[in-house]
Amino acid sequence: MTIAIPPDRNDSSKSLQPKGWLKYFSFSLDHKVIGIQYLVCGFIFYLIGGGLASAIRIELTSPLSDFMARDVYNQVLTLHGTIMIFLWIVPVVNGAFGNYLIPFYVGARDMAFPRLNAVAFWLIPPAGLMLISSYFITGAAQSGWTAYPPLSISTPAAGQIIWILSVLLLGGSSIFGGINFIATIIKLRRPGLKLLQLPMYCWAMLGTSILVVLSTPVLAGTLILLSFDIVAHTGFFNPTLGGNVIVYQHLFWFYSHPAVYIMVLPAFGLVSEIIPVHCRKPLFGYITMVYSIMAIVLLGLVVWAHHMFTSGTPPWMRLFFTIATAFIAVPTGIKFFNWVATLWGGKISLNSAILFSCGFIINFVLGGITGVALAQVPFDVHVHDTYFVVAHFHYIVYGGSVFVIFSSIYHWYPKFTGKLLNEKLGQLHFLLTFIGFNLCFAPQHWLGLNGMPRRVAEYDPQFQLINQISSVGALIMAISTIPFLWNVVYSAIRGPKSGDNPWRALTPEWLTSSPPPVENWIGEAPLVTQPYGYGTHRNENEDLSSNEAGNVREQS
Amino acid sequence: MTALSPLEQKSTEESPQTEHHEDHRLFGLTAFLVADGMTFAGFFAAYLTYKAVNPLSPDAIYELELPLPTLNTILLLISSATFHRAGQSLKRNEANTCQRWLLITSALGLAFLISQMVEYFTLPFGLTDNLYASTFYALTGFHGLHVTLGALMILIIWWQSRSPGGRVTKDNTFPLEAVELYWHFVDGIWVVLFIILYLL
Numbered sequence: 003m004t005i006a007i008p009p010d011r012n013d014s015s016k017s018l019q020p021k022g023w024l025k026y027f028s029f030s031l032d033h034k035v036i037g038i039q040y041l042v043c044g045f046i047f048y049l050i051g052g053g054l055a056s057a058i059r060i061e062l063t064s065p066l067s068d069f070m071a072r073d074v075y076n077q078v079l080t081l082h083g084t085i086m087i088f089l090w091i092v093p094v095v096n097g098a099f100g101n102y103l104i105p106f107y108v109g110a111r112d113m114a115f116p117r118l119n120a121v122a123f124w125l126i127p128p129a130g131l132m133l134i135s136s137y138f139i140t141g142a143a144q145s146g147w148t149a150y151p152p153l154s155i156s157t158p159a160a161g162q163i164i165w166i167l168s169v170l171l172l173g174g175s176s177i178f179g180g181i182n183f184i185a186t187i188i189k190l191r192r193p194g195l196k197l198l199q200l201p202m203y204c205w206a207m208l209g210t211s212i213l214v215v216l217s218t219p220v221l222a223g224t225l226i227l228l229s230f231d232i233v234a235h236t237g238f239f240n241p242t243l244g245g246n247v248i249v250y251q252h253l254f255w256f257y258s259h260p261a262v263y264i265m266v267l268p269a270f271g272l273v274s275e276i277i278p279v280h281c282r283k284p285l286f287g288y289i290t291m292v293y294s295i296m297a298i299v300l301l302g303l304v305v306w307a308h309h310m311f312t313s314g315t316p317p318w319m320r321l322f323f324t325i326a327t328a329f330i331a332v333p334t335g336i337k338f339f340n341w342v343a344t345l346w347g348g349k350i351s352l353n354s355a356i357l358f359s360c361g362f363i364i365n366f367v368l369g370g371i372t373g374v375a376l377a378q379v380p381f382d383v384h385v386h387d388t389y390f391v392v393a394h395f396h397y398i399v400y401g402g403s404v405f406v407i408f409s410s411i412y413h414w415y416p417k418f419t420g421k422l423l424n425e426k427l428g429q430l431h432f433l434l435t436f437i438g439f440n441l442c443f444a445p446q447h448w449l450g451l452n453g454m455p456r457r458v459a460e461y462d463p464q465f466q467l468i469n470q471i472s473s474v475g476a477l478i479m480a481i482s483t484i485p486f487l488w489n490v491v492y493s494a495i496r497g498p499k500s501g502d503n504p505w506r507a508l509t510p511e512w513l514t515s516s517p518p519p520v521e522n523w524i525g526e527a528p529l530v531t532q533p534y535g536y537g538t539h540r541n542e543n544e545d546l547s548s549n550e551a552g553n554v555r556e557q558s
Numbered sequence: 559m560t561a562l563s564p565l566e567q568k569s570t571e572e573s574p575q576t577e578h579h580e581d582h583r584l585f586g587l588t589a590f591l592v593a594d595g596m597t598f599a600g601f602f603a604a605y606l607t608y609k610a611v612n613p614l615s616p617d618a619i620y621e622l623e624l625p626l627p628t629l630n631t632i633l634l635l636i637s638s639a640t641f642h643r644a645g646q647s648l649k650r651n652e653a654n655t656c657q658r659w660l661l662i663t664s665a666l667g668l669a670f671l672i673s674q675m676v677e678y679f680t681l682p683f684g685l686t687d688n689l690y691a692s693t694f695y696a697l698t699g700f701h702g703l704h705v706t707l708g709a710l711m712i713l714i715i716w717w718q719s720r721s722p723g724g725r726v727t728k729d730n731t732f733p734l735e736a737v738e739l740y741w742h743f744v745d746g747i748w749v750v751l752f753i754i755l756y757l758l
Binding site for chain 2: 114115180181184185190216217218220222223224227234235236237238243244245246248249253256
């Protein structure tokens with residue numbers, strides 16, 4: 003069956019689109035505009051969430067709650083977690099780069115459902131504004147981003163309800179995006195392009211979108227039940243009315259463990275795009291990468307209860323979830339070794355993009371190791387709900403996902419704008435972020451092992467020195483944003499022209515002008531069957547020295 | 559290659575919306591229904607867990623009668639068949655027959671809702687009486703919301719399939735097919751719900 007919308011209707015909708023920078027404030031259907039909308043919107047929320055994180059670290063420089071009241075601290079940590087997860091990392095690694103890159107990678111002129119795509123984006127700003135405004139109107143939710151009952155039932159209801167509504171909106175946005183990505187990758191590939199010829203980010207987004215579609219609705223249903231408990235005084239999760247809080251935890255983590263993969267799988271994909279370009283080598287082990295992504299998707303759906311080892315889980319459940327979780331280390335390890343093998347012997351240009359990618363590899367392997375440790379019941383029971391978990395989680399989502407977001411911005415900025423970023427400022431940004439991040443979170447492992455609980459404004463004075471070191475790290479991270487912001491704003495206006503393909507990359511998005519025209523290509527979309535064919539596929543831009551040619555491996 | 563401005567680009571290149579390509583909307587809808595089904599799966603999982611670990615306290619009232627829900631099951635199953643007939647009629651370009659079957663389908667949906675209401679008003683327990691009561695109303699209510707939306711959409715399709723003047727025709731069957739897929743899904747969920755809630 004074919005569909006055709008009459009041209010006149012189409013023309014009128016196109017001519018209504020504003021031109022220039024105003025299009026970023028419109029209900030644009032262009033996947034590139036929507037991608038940038040996601041990215042900029044997400045970054046604004048990142049700055050807000052970062053401000054909240056700074057407030058937390060300032061509070062924790064002293065053992066008493068002297069910077070803010072305890073209930074304000076609870077609100078701040080809830081907002082910090084919710085904003086960073088639902089408004090920054092999930093929309094940016096999925097929505098921003100997914101929308102911008104996936105149509106290029108499959109050789110399409112737009113996503114499968116452009117209108118749904120725009121709707122998915124425009125759900126995010128109102129949800130974010132609602133969430134943040136709750137702090138000023140009624141007081142924000144206080145039960146953390148997990149909203150565990152009975153805490154979420156017994157804290158002030160108004161803020162919690164606004165939190166639930168905004169997370170429901172963001173979940174809806176996420177599901178719409180996931181459906182769109184699945185349809186685009188499966189159905190919209192240009193003729194002749196096979197699934198196993200797609201760049202790795204497509205596979206990562208396919209896996210992620212499957213997780214989104216399968217798990218996000220469960221969270222939505224759970225939050226609806228929770229809101230009934232708060233508003234209508236039902237007893238689903240309220241033990242005093244015969245309910246069961248453990249059921250909430252199971253349903254919540256059925257989404258929120260996959261959510262970690264929703265945040266980090268696209269980052270895996272992005273890194274797999276960036277590393278081969280900047281070290282001029284084919285991606286090592288393409289097929290094993292694909293299989294490991296799909297293995298992570300499958301395993302990611304059956305490990306949720308490892309978050310609940312101290313919730314009275316029966317022994318058989320502990321055993322099962324420990325083993326399943328430990329298994330995830332295998333596909334993740336395969337990916338780690340593949341990235342290292344891609345870098346190995348490559349002609350690496352040590353620019354900001356690859357620096358952030360390498361930073362990601364280092365941080366992620368550290369976070370992964372503590373993750374395997376946390377999956378072991380005896381250890382988890384000891385450090386559950388301590389700063390060890392905080393450190394582990396931030397090594398995954400900041401050291402993992404956020405480093406990749408920065409790496410991707412440095413890599414694709416010339417594509418987005420046609421301008422080059424200042425390399426010196428980029429390296430300064432990397433240095434500050436890497437030092438600040440590790441200084442902030444590495445000491446928290448020690449705090450957790452020694453028993454400092456998380457999410458509490460006050461702590462035992464013996465932890466003060468380490469907390470202050472951690473806060474200095476947070477300060478450096480906050481400062482690191484300044485050169486970055488200056489760099490992206492200044493370069494957009496005054497930056498040198500980048501040309502169409504400054505990295506001499508072979509992935510399809512670079513085989514058009516930078517920034518690309520509205521329909522992505524003038525004429526037919528190119529058929530790219532070897533997106534990582536460095537060393538074998540010499541196109542006109544390729545300028546291999548004899549040294550490089552000796553180092554690159556033949557792509558099988 | 560230099561970047562063309564959007565205007566120049568449009569004049570040289572056919573825009574994608576006018577390009578003939580396959581219709582992927584049913585695929586997208588299927589993915590959405592998978593997501594919707596997972597919401598129900600979460601509710602069912604919660605209910606079954608409650609059954610396993612939270613026994614009903616002896617003084618709590620939670621009794622369900624079978625006749626009305628059985629009637630409801632039959633109503634919905636018949637409505638799935640009548641909807642199928644409507645789709646077949648549309649494909650044979652018999653607009654009037656199609657409209658008649660759609661009206662019957664929608665009437666069956668409304669009959670289901672009315673019968674559900676009757677059941678709600680005759681049940682001896684309310685939403686907040688006990689855990690099982692809450693779960694019962696949440697599950698059937700969430701499903702009833704789906705039926706309500708479905709019945710409304712069928713009425714819209716019914717209006718739009720009038721001949722002449724309607725937009726749902728032999729050449730544009732997508733709206734009908736989409737609502738039909740949704741309706742079968744809602745019926746399927748009801749069968750699962752009926753088994754889990756009433757028979758188990």
